[in-house]
Amino acid sequence: MSKNNTRPSMLTGYRDHTLADVKETYREQATTMANMDWLNQAFTGRYRRALFGDATGRVLDVGCGVGTSAQYLGRDTEYVGIDISDAVLTEAEQRLDDSPQETTLYEMDAQDLDFPNDSFDTVISSLSTCTFPNRVEALSEMGRVCAPDGRILLLEHGRSSVGPIARFQDWRADAHFEKHSCRWNQDPLAVVAESPLTTIESSSAFFGMITAIEARPA
Numbered sequence: 001m002s003k004n005n006t007r008p009s010m011l012t013g014y015r016d017h018t019l020a021d022v023k024e025t026y027r028e029q030a031t032t033m034a035n036m037d038w039l040n041q042a043f044t045g046r047y048r049r050a051l052f053g054d055a056t057g058r059v060l061d062v063g064c065g066v067g068t069s070a071q072y073l074g075r076d077t078e079y080v081g082i083d084i085s086d087a088v089l090t091e092a093e094q095r096l097d098d099s100p101q102e103t104t105l106y107e108m109d110a111q112d113l114d115f116p117n118d119s120f121d122t123v124i125s126s127l128s129t130c131t132f133p134n135r136v137e138a139l140s141e142m143g144r145v146c147a148p149d150g151r152i153l154l155l156e157h158g159r160s161s162v163g164p165i166a167r168f169q170d171w172r173a174d175a176h177f178e179k180h181s182c183r184w185n186q187d188p189l190a191v192v193a194e195s196p197l198t199t200i201e202s203s204s205a206f207f208g209m210i211t212a213i214e215a216r217p218a
């Protein structure tokens with residue numbers, strides 16, 4: 001894998017990474033993501049169902065990956081997925097071909113969404129904030145495109161609340177980031193608190209590694 005930038009970030013402790021880095025990471029991982037999606041769902045399906053099950057209207061999935069979350073939405077929703085990786089979107093396209101919802105996918109940067117203000121009733125994102133080069137910018141964009149009375153639903157992973165697991169995550173954080181462009185010991189609530197979004201409700205599960213967040217636009 002070629003990574004362009006090796007300068008450590010003073011803000012995060014991780015070295016900076018660029019959109020090109022992320023694209024390269026997920027170009028390499030697209031097929032694995034599709035093949036291993038059953039495992040992803042086995043671990044996270046119940047959390048997706050609980051958080052996204054009552055999403056309404058026109059729904060934007062930011063960093064949609066292979067479209068894993070689409071099936072947890074109601075049939076009467078319209079699903080719009082965006083991802084920076086064309087390779088991942090090709091897998092998503094095949095998987096969502098017979099989806100019951102109206103579905104559209106776009107190659108797009110979460111940090112610079114090409115949608116007008118207030119164009120979605122619900123914005124969802126799962127296990128993706130950790131990979132966005134500028135997480136606060138991406139959250140701010142989610143708020144901008146969400147209707148003022150809409151909801152932003154984030155399923156995040158981060159640093160465990162269990163000491164030994166958290167220490168293992170800290171120890172492997174750089175290696176994990178290098179391979180997956182993913183900050184696996186992030187604090188999702190702290191990242192949202194830095195953004196213009198307002199957290200309405202949150203809960204954690206799986207040794208504190210999974211955080212479900214309901215937020216509202218500013």
Ligand SMILES: C[S@@+](CC[C@H](N)C(=O)[O-])C[C@H]1O[C@@H](n2cnc3c(N)ncnc32)[C@H](O)[C@@H]1O
Pocket residue numbers: 019022026040062063064065066067068069082083084085088108109110111125126127128131132133
């Ligand atoms: C760990 S995967 C999660 C995929 C999916 N949401 C899920 O729940 O399994 C992270 C996804 O975010 C995408 N991504 C990373 N940075 C992005 C950006 N700046 N804009 C859009 N998508 C991005 C990656 O290409 C990848 O598909």
